[in-house]
Amino acid sequence: MSEKKAHILVTDDEKSIRNTLKEILEFEDYLVSAVESGQAALDFIEKNDIDLMFLDIKMQGMDGLETLEKLREDGYGFPVIMISGHGTIEIAVEATKMGAYDFLEKPPDLNRLLIAVRNALSQQNLQKEYKQIKKKLPKIQEIIGESKAIEEIKTMIEKVAPTHSRVLITGENGTGKELVARWIHEKSPRSAGPFVEVNCAAIPSDLLESELFGHEKGAFTGASEQRIGKFEQADGGSLFLDEIGDMSLEAQAKVLRALQESIITRVGGNESIKVDVRILAATNKDLEEEISEGNFREDLFHRISVIPIEVPPLRERQKDIPLIAQACLQNLKERDISFSSISFSNDGLKALQQKEWSGNVRELQNAVERLGILATGEEITEETVQNVLKSRDLKAEDLGNLADETEDFQDFKETAERLFLVKQLEKNDWNISQTAETIGIQRSHMYNKMKKYNIER
Known part of the structure; x- marks a missing residue:
């Protein structure tokens, strides 16, 4: 089967320009359509799929910039190359700000034009591939809850995500700090980039520096080959430093330098490597108390806590417990057919709501799975909850x-x-x-x- 030709739309009110561009692009084996005005282009796009658009800036009626603005308002994401016989830097800058891919002056240089087309279509193909891959990947779990605290966190994510500000997420273990970090990344301009996680508490302090910054071959005993660290892996995306309060003072100093200069050096190396990383950090500790005890650097604290978000424990949002429990059970049903007939009774949900859940959402998730497995019937009742979870209520x-x-x-x-x-x-x-x-x-x-x-x- 032959590969589908890229469809290019030429929009220009000069017939000679339309014909010239159409002839050149068809010779390069593209499928080309041409229209004479901005409104005609919008009407054509409504009924046809296109991969790239050439758009003249100076046209009668709706001009090119107005047409471009309307395209972006309507959510069209294909690349647009602006063309103009009266090009100025100001117009080019304005068009780029509005989302134009490139800007060419009339008459366009043939090589320059074809390079612009190839690059624009390559970018479009990459975006399509990324969207396809993203569809196949597991979706990020929703932040479940209707309590005031959770609604405030969701609002904060919407405000903070589009910025480049560093965020410090605090809260007890199991409250969902990582989930908040993932949603900040997902809703940010960096969402197409990597989300890289480091659990600072799970890595021995003598290995943490290598984990974060990488190492060169022979840097220490056992370093048999070069290793790329998490900062480099997260370049262009977000680095989530989980349990940052457990990081050693020595590692803190090096992280501080990386944040100040956006430069890292691998262990055993001399090369300065520039990195573009947004830091999202989380901890279950009171960092201000850790600072007073000499366990955490105050200058690093101020660097990472531009925006603080506190995730409340489950006992402070009991209203959300039934919603979370039902969502956990639904996830189990989607993964394992043996849970398909299991459901909660109202008194079963109330019984869960009355428990303390010191391990927060994570503990509740584990409990729901246990209840689903050990339930004697198809319903998880109050009696089921009391019998199965009694070992958790040690008083x-x-x-x-x-x-x-x-x-x-x-x-x-x-x-x-x-x-x-x-x-x-x-x-x-x-x-x-x-x-x-x-x-x-x-x-x-x-x-x-x-x-x-x-x-x-």
Whole structure:
């Protein structure tokens, strides 16, 4: 099957120009149509698909700039090359600001014209391919909720996303900070670029610098080849520094320099590499308190927190719990047919709403999956919620009951310790390093205790 020809529309009120351009472009094997006015062009485009447009600036009736403005208002995204016999820098700049791809003076130089056409069509093809790829990729999960706090966050995203400002997203673990960052990127002018994530808490401090900035071959033991870091990978897009409060002071200093100068240097290298990256950061810590304790640089804090967004815990927006639970169940149904007949009863949703959810949305998601698997019927009722999730509601009276049932002190201590560790791991989304730091023990001890008590996710 032969490849479809690109369709080019020539719009000019001079018949000789229309005919000349049509002849040149048809010789280059393009499909060419021609009209004599801006209004005729708009009428033609309504009924026909085109890939590129030549548009004269000076025309009777609707001129080229007015036509271009109308095209963009109507959402047409094909490239437009402006042509004019009275070209000035001012007109060229104005046309470019309005979205014109290029500007040619009459009579156009043949080589210049053909290069402009090829480049414009290449860009158009890339945009089409990107849109096709994007359609096939998993869609970003919606931010679910009708509470005032969530509505305010959505409004803030709409305001902040189109800018280049850095954003600091704060909130407890599991509240959805990454989701907020992804939507800021998705609604920004950088959405066609990469969204690169780094979990600063999950990477040992001695490896974080290499992860962020990359390294040259032989930079350190085990560096057998050159590695491109996250800053370079995010060039032209957004870099999400998750749990930035856990970053070492040494790494903070280097990140600060990268933000100040938009330049990075790979570990073991001397070359200064320019990067264009928007920083979105998140933390579950109070960074101002960390600054006062000497754990976080104040100058970096001011660099990353131009726009602060706080994501509230689930207990402060209980109104949203039923909506989130139903959305989680719907996602499970789309992924796994075994959930297709499961639904929530009203009292089941109310039972979920009354729970504390210290692990926030992430904990609720896991609970919904567990409920869907262990429900005895097709409905998740209040009784199902109470029976399946009772182990999550450990309170002082539960320890009292455990003390009544257990006479051996060692058994009591180990059972309570196991319950405590599981609860803390759930709060930290099973991030072992972060959990160990939170409860004040070494990571190696955490692994030993998990092995001892047979704790698995």
